[in-house]
Amino acid sequence: MSLQYKDYYAQLGVPRTAKDAEIKQAFRKLAREYHPDVAKDKKKAEEKFKEINEAYEVLGDATKRKRYDELGANWKSGAEFRPPPGWEGFPGGRSRTPGGPGHADFEFEFGGTGFSDFFEQMFGARTASHPGRSAPGENLSERGRDVAGDLMVTLEEAMRGAQRAVNVRHAVACEGCSGTGRRGQRLCPTCAGEGRVSRSETYQVRIPPGVTEGQRLRVAGRGEAGTHGGSAGDLILRVRLARHPDFAVEEHHLIYEAALAPWEAVLGTHLSVPTLDGRVNIKIPPGTQNGQKLRVRGRGLPQRAAGHGDLIVVARVELPVQITDAERALWEQLACVATFKPRE
Numbered sequence: 523m524s525l526q527y528k529d530y531y532a533q534l535g536v537p538r539t540a541k542d543a544e545i546k547q548a549f550r551k552l553a554r555e556y557h558p559d560v561a562k563d564k565k566k567a568e569e570k571f572k573e574i575n576e577a578y579e580v581l582g583d584a585t586k587r588k589r590y591d592e593l594g595a596n597w598k599s600g601a602e603f604r605p606p607p608g609w610e611g612f613p614g615g616r617s618r619t620p621g622g623p624g625h626a627d628f629e630f631e632f633g634g635t636g637f638s639d640f641f642e643q644m645f646g647a648r649t650a651s652h653p654g655r656s657a658p659g660e661n662l663s664e665r666g667r668d669v670a671g672d673l674m675v676t677l678e679e680a681m682r683g684a685q686r687a688v689n690v691r692h693a694v695a696c697e698g699c700s701g702t703g704r705r706g707q708r709l710c711p712t713c714a715g716e717g718r719v720s721r722s723e724t725y726q727v728r729i730p731p732g733v734t735e736g737q738r739l740r741v742a743g744r745g746e747a748g749t750h751g752g753s754a755g756d757l758i759l760r761v762r763l764a765r766h767p768d769f770a771v772e773e774h775h776l777i778y779e780a781a782l783a784p785w786e787a788v789l790g791t792h793l794s795v796p797t798l799d800g801r802v803n804i805k806i807p808p809g810t811q812n813g814q815k816l817r818v819r820g821r822g823l824p825q826r827a828a829g830h831g832d833l834i835v836v837a838r839v840e841l842p843v844q845i846t847d848a849e850r851a852l853w854e855q856l857a858c859v860a861t862f863k864p865r866e
């Protein structure tokens with residue numbers, strides 16, 4: 523299997539020395555530009571959106587960024603990538619179950635999950651669990667291993683649910699021998715007696731509304747084929763919510779930071795804020811404090827049981843950096859008459 527190196531720094535347009543804040547800012551800018559809901563060419567934007575999300579998933583996480591940086595700066599984007607020795611078995615990386623006697627060591631490749639094979643190899647949940655043992659005294663048949671990978675889900679998809687075509691290259695039962703490994707008295711020539719062959723297959727995976735970070739979507743029987751007639755393992759996709767330029771997620775609630783001018787916070791105002799389902803108008807009451815939370819009920823992500831989480835608007839009072847002479851005169855006037863004494 524050939525992997526292509528991904529230059530995450532180039533994708534976000536930041537230098538390798540970029541500070542965390544710079545990376546976050548670059549991501550938010552690009553995520554706004556390529557958000558599938560606003561872009562003209564939706565298909566292209568979606569690809570780009572997932573690319574920058576993958577880049578931010580790595581560079582926006584100190585541990586992942588460190589591991590990525592350990593690869594060094596000499597890799598060219600798109601170059602054929604082979605992980606350096608010692609990378610297998612890293613936490614979060616691919617762990618390969620060693621193939622026992624009679625087990626071909628099958629590789630898994632995923633397509634359509636939103637993450638690149640490079641990401642899956644370096645940071646993904648891709649694993650194969652151990653096969654279930656047959657009952658003692660039974661024949662050689664073993665249940666196939668489960669195949670696991672990460673599935674990037676945008677908040678819009680988590681909101682409305684979606685269908686995704688996921689392509690998996692894995693072991694399936696050999697058709698030449700119906701998975702038994704034998705044809706009559708002889709070994710099956712198609713699979714050399716293994717009972718399984720490696721093949722690429724596309725499955726439709728349903729993403730139900732209200733999926734949460736880390737939730738596992740199990741597609742029964744779509745993992746690796748069993749040996750000698752054993753049943754197939756499952757395909758398990760771990761949900762990773764894509765970062766959104768506007769919202770953070772806490773359980774089923776969406777968090778939105780609303781920047782306010784000092785006078786808006788003091789005097790109160792009306793504000794139009796985004797949700798995943800159009801904009802809503804909210805009232806900022808007079809005397810709103812920095813960091814104060816305003817709750818818009820039912821405008822968050824759907825919950826599996828029933829209803830929706832909330833949209834939580836966090837007030838962020840911003841102060842002007844530069845002011846005009848006229849403004850300065852007014853602030854000075856305010857300073858003279860103000861009864862507000864923050865240090866008393």
Ligand SMILES: [Zn+2]
Nearest residue numbers: 696699710713
């Ligand atoms: Zn066969």
